[in-house]
Amino acid sequence: MTHILAIDQGTTSSRAILFDAQMKITATAQQEFPQHFPDSGWVEHDVSDLWRTVVETCRDVVAKADIDADSIAAIGITNQRETTVVWDRDTGEAVYRAIVWQDRRTAAFCRDMKDHEPMVTARTGLLMDPYFSGTKLRWILENVEGARAKAAAGKLLFGTVDSYLIWKLTEGRAHVTDATNAARTMLYNIHEGRWDAEICKLLDIPMDMLPEVKDCAADFGTTDLLGPTIPVLGVAGDQQAATVGQACFDKGMLKSTYGTGCFALLNTGQTAVTSTNRLLGTIAYQLDGKPTYALEGSIFVAGAVVQWLRDGLGIIGQASDTQPLADKADPQQRLYLVPAFTGLGAPHWDPDARGAIFGLTRGSGPAEFARAALESVGYQTRDLLEAMKADYATVGGDLGNTVLRVDGGMSASDWSMQFLSDILGAPVDRPKVLETTALGAAWLAGMRAGVYPDQAGFAETWALDERFEAKMDEADRAEKYAGWQDAVARTLTR
Incomplete structure (x- = not known):
């Protein structure tokens, strides 16, 4: 077989x-x-x-x-x-x-x-x-x-x-x-x-x-x-299957999957960390009766914001149109799109919040909307990582040098991944195999069937496609993120 x-x-x-x-x-x-x-x-x-x-x-x-x-x-x-x-x-x-x-x-x-x-x-x-x-x-x-x-x-x-x-x-x-x-x-x-x-x-x-x-x-x-x-x-x-598919088997490893939503999981090993920043404690995977725990941050709208540009606003014909459109955006305009279409997830957990756009001018058009949509995913991910850093520090963990492994359909966008690295100020690694969710499920079954290698052997097969390094200077990063935080604060209902 x-x-x-x-x-x-x-x-x-x-x-x-x-x-x-x-x-x-x-x-x-x-x-x-x-x-x-x-x-x-x-x-x-x-x-x-x-x-x-x-x-x-x-x-x-x-x-x-x-x-x-x-x-x-x-x-x-x-x-x-x-x-x-x-x-x-x-x-x-x-x-x-x-x-x-x-x-x-x-x-x-x-x-x-x-x-x-x-x-x-x-x-x-x-x-x-x-x-x-x-x-x-x-x-x-x-x-x-x-x-x-x-x-x-x-x-x-x-x-x-x-x-x-x-x-x-x-x-x-x-x-x-x-x-x-x-x-x-x-x-x-x-x-x-x-x-x-x-x-x-x-x-x-x-x-x-x-x-x-x-x-x-x-x-x-x-x-x-x-x-x-x-x-x-x-x-x-x-999301746990993607964690497995990304071979995040070591404590402190971190992955983020960009599909309809965005979900970041941090492997915390045998310690179930209790979050004080409204993240979730969960099970990353369980093998041989032993759970490995994780901190998780859940964003409800990531790739779905691109679907909204296509189906709701009709400003793109297909998802791949978003990146070239965003490239045309006026760099002097700073729009913030808070995509709270079904509320906000971590670290806010406000189910009554609804989407909003801030910074509109008469010159705002499809290109600026496209850029704001893509940037919203990076900003939301930073919200998660800031909360994770604080929670992980309570058990002696340090995410100072952590590399973020990414997957999911949106991770194929070089524009989005570069902005993600820029706003995080951290390296972002995209693997050669983007189908990490399916790969994780396949490895679990194949390992059990004796067809695939054990954890260590599987981890050795992980291969890098591209690493995105931060290019944005710290002052610009801080200014952009402060603007995002202000936009979110105006959106929250509690």
């Missing part, structure tokens, strides 16, 4: 990627699916779209590669995190659309529960925020007719997207998840490695709805989807 199949189920599309025995990409298939916005701040997916696109891309990628499915040794899954699915144990039908991680409908409930946040944070590393799965699950039970009674009777199951896909792939034989996805639900005690009964009681969630939690490399069941029986041996939430 010479191949590993990675399923990458994301926020706007599903992808299947085949890797060969040398961890090189053999073929890729991708399908987008509709987004649903039934109310302000609400974001949903039709669960059938998630499953359909996964099935079709898996079959497409095998056809494209022109291989026999029996040459696939294992499947690895990586997925959009926090997105919440509740389905009928007997029929497999979802009782409601998937509530997406971006969804803010439970903001009022989270505000009402703020007194409980210290307890929740101490156990889960997370904040009492609509971002996470727990309050989304509660909303479904409270608002879908008959759901509460069915759940109490043991007839409904909950899962993040990975869990639902595995349940479908195994035809209902496995109701499981991995530690990284469990850690994003706000229901999982990351220190004790178990679902937290007190938090479940607080949110009125029956614990028998919850999946069994496994390591990231484990036996998750088998599937006959492609004909021959293939084991699912690797699972990790997308």
Whole structure:
């Protein structure tokens, strides 16, 4: 068996990627699916779209590669995190659309529960925020007719997207998840490695709805989807899978992924750091029953701001148009775009904030908007790193000489990565393999299957494509960042 199949189920599309025995990409298939916005701040997916696109891309990628499915040794899954699915144990039908991680409908409930946040944070590393799965699950039970009674009777199951896909792939034989996805639900005690009964009681969630939690490399069941029986041996939430794919196995290593949102993870080793700057404590990965922890900063809008330029404003035809347009921007104008379309994530956590543009003049046009959009990603990343530096210092860590490893679609933009390095005042490394999320899932499965090397061997395969060094002088950097901080302060609602 010479191949590993990675399923990458994301926020706007599903992808299947085949890797060969040398961890090189053999073929890729991708399908987008509709987004649903039934109310302000609400974001949903039709669960059938998630499953359909996964099935079709898996079959497409095998056809494209022109291989026999029996040459696939294992499947690895990586997925959009926090997105919440509740389905009928007997029929497999979802009782409601998937509530997406971006969804803010439970903001009022989270505000009402703020007194409980210290307890929740101490156990889960997370904040009492609509971002996470727990309050989304509660909303479904409270608002879908008959759901509460069915759940109490043991007839409904909950899962993040990975869990639902595995349940479908195994035809209902496995109701499981991995530690990284469990850690994003706000229901999982990351220190004790178990679902937290007190938090479940607080949110009125029956614990028998919850999946069994496994390591990231484990036996998750088998599937006959492609004909021959293939084991699912690797699972990790997308940002944790990217951390693995970037080989950030050493304490102090840092990666940032630029997709729909932006997510920076700092490996803190065996220490679960409690943030005083409203970052998240989480599990980076778990192998052999031992969790490795991370500090995480989550930005809700990164690549999505470019989609907004294209679909909302219509000033670009495709994402690649943004960079040449930004190059034409008037250097004398300084626009700040705060892309709080669905609130602001770390380190602000203001679900009620909304997007704003500051510094407009009569001369402001598409070029200035494009530049401000790209720069917003760099500014938000610096917000995260400033918070990480402060938190990591509390346990004796020092990020003074840290190199940021980047990946995701937006990392292909030289303009964006150069500005990122400039505003951070730090080196930014882009690897040769940008598909680090899928690669991480593939390595977990392939390592478990005995096809791929161990951690040390895998880390040696990481290869640099380009390093971006800061060119901006310190005074200009400080002035630009101060302007950004002022713009954000004007946007915050609390």
